[in-house]
Amino acid sequence: MPVQYYIFLSIALFCIGIMGVLMRRNAIIIFMCIELMLNAVNLLLVAFSKMWVDAGRIDAAAAQLFVFFVMVVAAAEVSVGLAIIVMMYRNTHSVDINILSRLKN
């Protein structure tokens, strides 16, 4: 399968992620959208890695290491982020991000 397909898919996923982050007010959905963006990048990394390995550059397989790295970081981030969201829900009984705007003024 040509690499272009992966790129288009990745761009689509990334844009969906961005739009989600920008448009939605629900913190959990925003969070999921961030994950979506991360995964779009992961997809791209794997796709390019595969492409170069097929072309004979064996060392390009190392790029897939980054994917694992990103996943680990994302997992750590999820744990922190969800904890924040839980705390936020406890305090405000809502996960609407616009409710928390005390920095203003």
Add this chain to the structure above:
Amino acid sequence: MIHLVWLVPFLPLLGFLINGLGRNFLPKSLTGVIGSGTVLAAFVISLLIFPEVRQPGFAPQVISLFDFISVGSLHIPFAFQVDQLSALFLLIITGVGSLIHIYSTSYMHEESSESFARYFAYLNLFVFSMLILVLGANYVMMFIGWEGVGLCSYLLIGFWFKNINYNKAANKAFIMNRIGDLGFLLGIFLLIQQFGSVTFTEVFAKVPAMGEGSGILFAIAMLLFIGAMGKSAQIPLYTWLPDAMAGPTPVSALIHAATMVTAGIYMVARSNVIYSLAPHIQAIVAIVGLVTALLAASIALKQNDIKKVLAYSTVSQLGYMFLALGVGAYTAAVFHVMTHAFFKALLFLGSGSVIHAMGGEQDIRKMGGLKKWMPVTNITFLIGCLAIAGIPGLSGFFSKDEILAHTWGYNKIMYALALIGALMTAFYMFRLYYITFSGKFRGTHEQEHHLHESPVAITLPLIILAILSVIGGYVGMPEVFGTPHLLAEYLAPIFAPSAPYLHAHHLSHELEWGLMGLSTGLVIVMIFIARGKFSKYEDTGAENTGFAKVLENKWYVDELYDAIIVKPLMVLSRFFQDVVERAGIDGLVNGVGTGVKWSSRQIRLLQNGQVGFYIFAMVIGMIVLFVISLFL
């Protein structure tokens, strides 16, 4: 004796310290003795020095005490120079000074013992400064004394410090003198720049090499003369002197008539080489002197305050001295300094005696007929008036005649003007004399009741000064009498260096007799006119009109200065203060502060607390970075 010359200024300084520090516990009698005694002792030492200096072939002696300023190649020692000129001035200053000190012990006796001591301290400090001025062996020493006498003048004019007007007069005197001092200072700097020295002997040795008409010498001479204008009350810096009459009368006699105001003449006479080599500046000196003499004499015609008349008369006589300097008659100028010191001190002290008897009244319209009560004062005052008017046989005649004769040789028109001035002098002096001493008494009954001759401490100095006013002129008899001009011979070494550059005009004996006769005759006529007009003076209380009013108001010069100098300075200061300082510079500085505040308030609005907006901003930022990296 000459090596002890430092004692001459030191003794009055000692008197100043004792009286100044002990003013709270010294009794008046002791204060007076210390004050007068130190000056008298200085006079005795000066008298002892004088014969040594008089010996023919005496070379100037420099007594160096210590290094005052020494930077690199510039050395200014704290040194005294004894020569014919300074020795003569020593005698005048300490001699007239001690008489006036003695006079003051009686005149100021009504003061509290604290302010009595303060008065003598100031007076002694003045004598000290004046002696430094004339003894200094370089221009900086002269400047030290110069400023010192200015300070004492300030302190003594404002002696009765509770009166704010006296204070204003004191401030005016000091500030006007400072204007002149700036000229003097710049002159000194120019000397340093040109000759690397301010010591008289070194400078005068180098001056002739500059050649006649050198621009540098013109500048030096002019700058020094500006200093002299301030100190010796010449146009345009003369208006402080009449105001200075706010001080006690003996002070007016000592400082503002006999000694301090002649410092300018001393300075020019001391620097005679420089002036002789700068003929244009000499012409300016002569013209300034002549115009001052005429202007002050015209003002004196219409003044009614006894001291103001004498003050303007002093300004006028100083003008004559500068005229003499300007026409190159240095000896005549110094001669007139000497005779003027005698008769003007006499006149001031006489007026002090009158004021004392009148209980502080100074307006001559409220006096009259005083000769009945005050015979000694009357006679001595009359002698003073005759001397200043230039009646033959009295000291003023000889010195004034010498000046007039030299002026004739210099320029005939200037001679005519100077003669008119001399006639005015005779007129206003006898107007003063007749209004004050003859006619009938016009004061209050209480004043009349208190009228009395002054005590001996006052009359004794008057008598001594009167004698000096009569005989003082015989040291400088004109050539036509066939007797030697003692003073000219004595001062010859001082003025010898300028002799080659002066164009002497020898008048024939007939001409000289003629001029003498002319001036004497006219002066006597003026005296009789004054006598006719004022010997039976009645105070009508009528206001002066027309030109007389202009004269009474001193040609409105004070008002003119106020309008062209004081007011603009105030406006400028206010402009600086309100516009430049507050609105301009400080506005700019504070503007930076408010600018920062304002812009941070604007930028702060970006932090609106909406997470969505932050994310949006982040995405926009990423896109912008992306675009930049893609296309640039």
Add this chain to the structure above:
Amino acid sequence: MLTVLLILIPLITGLITFGLKGPGAKVFSLLSSLATLAVAAVAWTQFQSSPDSLQFTADWIPQLNSQFKVGLDGLSLMLVLLTTISFPLIFITVFSRSYDRAGSFYGLMLLSQAGLLGVFLAYDALLFYFFWELALIPVYFLCSMWGGERAVPVTFKFFVYTFAGSLLMLVGIIYIYFQTEGSFSWQSFTSLSLSNGEQSWLFWLFFVAFAIKMPVFPFHTWQPDTYEQSPTPVTMVLSGVMVKMGLFGVMRWLVPVLPQGVYMWQEAAIVLSVIGIIYASCIAIMQSDLKKLIAYSSIAHIGLMSAAIFANNEQSLAGVQVQMFNHGINIIGLWIIVEVIEQRLKVKNMGELGGIATYAPRLAILLVIVSLANIALPLTNGFIGEFLMFSGLFQYNPWFAAIAGIAVILAAVYMLRMLQKVLFGEANALTATTTDLKSGEMLAMACIVAVIFVLGVYPKPLLDLAAGIGLQDAVAAVITR
């Protein structure tokens, strides 16, 4: 070691003083300042016999190759003497007063003294900068905590103003540091030859920093307000000693390090200074506030010193050094009198004063004497410096001297006006209650008057110091390059 002691004594005693309370603090700080004065006196004697023993070097920040390098030459000795004489005088004057939180007050004063001494002694640019700020920061706290009702905004302005200047200087120091390949020492700074272009812009970095501190027109507007709002002891430190930091900076760091830059811009600097002289004198005439009048008079005097430095010849530099010392002494004398008047009558507007001479003759006489010294009357200490500075300026350009000389007249105008309004005339209900100087104030004033006359008649000791090594180097540097 003696030199280090000069900095260490006030530094350590200052820190200790923070812990002391009430009268203990002032006695302790007075003793400390006297000890520093004694050390300075010893240093002076040693300076005449073996000047080399007064240099000291130790590691300070080895990572930056910055050393704790201090030393004394004629210039710094003169200012060290001024500093060490001023502080005891100030402490004696205010000895009868009690301040809130006295421990902190006197502690900060001593810290600032340590900073000042450090500035005058440092031979390492980074150390110099460190002490420069050390001197400034305590003054900021002193002014804002013990000052008048507008003290906080005024001192904030003062702080930001001078700090901005300091940062410019820091930029300059760092730039030169890189050019010397990693040395902050004065020797390596001065032996460096920078290109004309570099010197030209570096000059302004340093000049602005020093000009703000002096202050020179048009960087002076922080000063009158700060002087007016500060507690008087702090004003004495500021005007007597701290403004000399700027002048010292020019002489120690600007002229030797950037001789070419100075050569290029000296005319501009002199013009600014001369404008400042006349400008400040004119404004001083208009002041009705006693403290502001003295502040503007000080700006005029400092302007003359700055002009004389940049005129850069033997006479003017000797004059500046002498005048730095004498101006410090005189202005402290003026402030002492003002402090007394303000303390007794709670008034500093001259319109409400008058007639004090009748009720406080000693105060009146002393005020007259210091005022006369301030207008440079001969035989007072003010004359020598002004004479030499004017003379030097005249050698540089007669017109500058003539214009600046107008200030001689204006100074008489505003000082005499001040004397008249404060001392003379009839007393009013308020001034009739004036009591004369008390023992402590009298002692301080007696010392000052003694200095005024002794140095006025016999200025040789000061002139000898002024002819020390600092001056020669500075002049030689400009002449040879």
